[in-house]
Amino acid sequence: MKSSIFAGVLLLSAALVSVDGQSWAAFQRKHVNAGMTHIKCTEVIKARTIVDPPNRCKVINTFITYDVNAVLAVCAGGGTPYGNGYTISNATFPIIDCTQQNQNQVPPVVPPNCLYNGTASTKRIIVRCENKKPVHFHGSQ
Numbered sequence: 001m002k003s004s005i006f007a008g009v010l011l012l013s014a015a016l017v018s019v020d021g022q023s024w025a026a027f028q029r030k031h032v033n034a035g036m037t038h039i040k041c042t043e044v045i046k047a048r049t050i051v052d053p054p055n056r057c058k059v060i061n062t063f064i065t066y067d068v069n070a071v072l073a074v075c076a077g078g079g080t081p082y083g084n085g086y087t088i089s090n091a092t093f094p095i096i097d098c099t100q101q102n103q104n105q106v107p108p109v110v111p112p113n114c115l116y117n118g119t120a121s122t123k124r125i126i127v128r129c130e131n132k133k134p135v136h137f138h139g140s141q
């Protein structure tokens, strides 16, 4: 009895981690792409299979279009505590906000047919750090 409850808790926490994809590897796949331009949103999101689980178009996804080591450094001294457990970068980064352009269609468009428009800007990034690595993109300002 005790051991099955324990196993259940383990399964649940594993599921939460995988649904949210909260790892540095997942963060890089979803949010880091050095040199990317705003016209590449649709192509990159499709190639990297960035979706809202289980299989919906993600409405907004932000890419930091800069060197991955500089992004990593935000969680290793290059940032400042922000809000409820987040870290905001001291430096600004070039970013692209990709917004789904065909989001209100009936029936809904599903991957891999999601189309995006991208907007470039330069902002501070707000992330959640774990073990000195970014694992969740919270926003920018």
Ligand SMILES: *[C@@H]1O[C@H](CO)[C@@H](O)[C@H](O)[C@H]1NC(C)=O
Binding pocket: 077, 078, 079, 080, 090
């Ligand atoms: C970032 O800002 C924080 C808070 O001001 C400071 O403690 C830290 O040294 C800064 N990091 C760098 C790399 O400048």
Ligand SMILES: *[C@@H]1O[C@H](CO)[C@@H](O)[C@H](O)[C@H]1NC(C)=O
Binding pocket: 101, 115, 116, 117
């Ligand atoms: C979004 O991109 C499409 C092409 O992919 C373009 O036709 C449309 O005008 C763009 N919309 C905005 C608001 O920029």
